[in-house]
Each structure stands twice: as structure tokens, then as C-alpha cells.
Amino acid sequence: MNNISALISVRVMGICLAVAALAGCATGRDVIAPKFDAAVNPAQGVPVRIEKVEDARIFQIKPGSPSTPSLMDDNLSDEAIRSRAIARKRNGYGMALGDILVPEGQTIASLTQTVVARAFRENGFRVVAPTDADYARATPVTVRVNKLWAWLEMGFVLGVSSNYEVVLTGPIGPLQQGLTVNGQIRETAMVVTESVWSGIISKSLEDMYTNLKSRIGTAKP
Template sequence: MNHVLRTLLTLLFATSALFFSGCATKRGEVALQVPTTKAEAVPSNGQQIYINSVVDRRMFEPKPTDPSTPSLDPSEAQSDTIKARAVGRKRNGYGMALGDILLNEDQNVNSVVKNALKEALTGKGYQVIENKDQITPQTYMADVKIVKFWSWMNMGFLALTISCEIETKVDLKKEVDAKTYNVHVKAADSFQTGMESNYLEVMQKALQQYIAEAKVEIK
């Protein structure tokens, strides 16, 4: 029994050491890659869409009890620009919130969701137009609200789980035709450390799932 206990304690210590060595307390940055599809690779469905707006509706809390709720390190900048780039919060083995995870300066959640949605719509054969001058009465106008876009960590006994959840409400309107779609995905995986690269891996997985789900959900 003592041998088993010592073994378990050794494993726990090793896991904690790995975790703390890979989990910085300071704010870090990641760059998400949104895949692109060549327009000629997908047959056109003869319909146009213009993405009119993408609005971040996420609610940040100063000290949430649930790590899946967006929050920022109070010792760092809290501007709207920073919030727009925030996609996660690191935590230690006791669940204490540490440094933030931001998208790099060239990205924010609005731009990532817009590009992901463009990829999904293009993959369904829509022509996604960029110029307002191309809008006609037959063009669908898309207004997108970001409800969730967050990554977080939960500590287990011998491993930790990093999760990422993305949810958007997509309103499509064309003349008298109006549709609303809810695109919601969650990805998760187990790791030995809370390195930013592990968060990025799960975020990329969630983004891929979001594109696939949007292709299915949006008619």
C-alpha cells in the first residue's frame, strides 16, 4: 500500500511540475489559422451573401467561479480592443486564474469568426461578396452575434483538460425571407501542461468544428 501511495504521489508531483513549467503567468498571444477553399473547387448554388456585421456579445466577469466564463487578468490592460482579442485564461493546478491568452494584433474574435463563416458559406456554394456595391435585392444580408468564443482549463488528477467553445447567432435576411441559425461547437483534449500551444491546438480544432457545423446548419 505504501509503495502504491508513493508511486501515485510521485506521478502527481511529476504532473504538477510539468504543468507549472508549461504554464506562464503572463499574458500570451496565439495566431489562429482559418482555412480557405478555392472558389472553383465548390459548385455555385447561385446565391449571394454579404456579411453585414459581426458583433462580439461575450460577457466578461472580473472573478468568475466557472473558468468557461471570460475574464481578464486585473493587473493587465482591460480595453475594448484587448477584450476583442481575448480568447482564454490560463490557470494553475489549484484553479487560480493566471495570465490571459490573446489573439495576435492582426486578429480579433470578430475577424476570426467572419473568416470562418466565409469559409463555411463558400464551402456550401454561396458567393460571399465583399463590396456593398454588389448587393442586389436577391443578396442575403448576414448579421452575426458572437455569444461564446473562449478557451479554459480544468485540472484533473494526472492530466488537465483544455476546452474551447464557440457559439454564434447568424441572422440571414433577403427581402421577405428571414432565417436565424445558431452555430455552437465545443472541443476538448487532455494534456500534461497548460502551454499556449496546447490551447492553440484545441482552439484550432474548435474552429474546424465551427466551419463544419456552419456548413450543416446554414441552409
């Protein structure tokens, strides 16, 4: 075996061992808590209400790519799990194993709503709730989440990626025909731990916020 082949063999073995290091818990479900700071409403501003956030992600049974959402045991009908699913663990051979979920009380829709609300608030809008006096007259906005998922990429270098795609619709400038915002984040890792999963999702949420903030426009009374 020449030096290059030996190096490749060592690197591949290292990746397999790094992933396999989590094998003890890889077959079960893990819960991660992505970090994303919310924002307070401005004292004054055009009121908007987020009427609906739809989780429209498409899950598949045994998809051909790890970037396509899936669930262990092919239990796609379990809404309580599907609404919280954010990634899928894999072993050293790339075989899908346990699910990775956000904490109980959170969903992909609620995380996305927090991101959207912060983008509006920091652009001068007031995001109002049904209990607020001006809720009825607030501009309605709907959100559809087409993608928000993280996955493991096997290769010469172990990688973790996450993508997102959201569509905002409402009678506000760039939202009138539907505003689509998307992106993808990728990082390398020696060992894929819960903190790595949490970190890649947190960065996706921040990237989503940055893109939304730059494209939804500022409030105009």
C-alpha cells in the same frame, strides 16, 4: 500510504509541475495564432454579405468557472484586449494568471467571420464585400458570437477545453428565426504550451465550420 494513494499523489504532483513549468511566462500575456484555412468564392452563386459580426461574449471579474471569460487585472473595459482574448492561463492550483490573445490585426469577431464565410462559400454562396458590384443586392447575414473561449481543467488528468456558440440571422431558410450552432472540444495534455492552446482553438474553429456547413443549407438561385 497505500499504492493507490501514492499513485494519485504522483499524478497530481506531475500535473502541478507541468503547469508550473510555464510559470515564468504565465503571469504575462501570450499571443497564439489559431490555424484555419479560408476559402475562395465560387465563380457563380447566390451573393450574401456578412453585415455584422458581434462579439457578445460575457466577461466576468473572478468568475467561479474557468470556462467563463475573464481578463488579468480585471481590465474588462479594454476593448482592444477583450476583442482578442481567447483564453486565460492558470497555475498548478487553478489560479487565473495571464491572458492568451489572438494576434494584433485579428479579433474573435474576424476569426468567426472567416469561419462563417468559408461555410457559405463551400455551400455555393458568394460572400461579397462592400467594394463588390452586387453588394447592395446581396442577402444580408448577421452573426453574434456568444461563446468562443478555451480553458484549463485541473484534475487527475490535465485537460484543455474550448467551446463556441454563434447565432446567424438572415432571410435564408434556416437563418430566418436565428440559427444557433455550438460545440465543445476537450483534449488532454502533459504540458500546456502555446501550441496546445492554438491547437484546441483551431479544432473549435474547424468544428464550428463543420456544423455551420451542415446546417445553413446550399445556395438556391
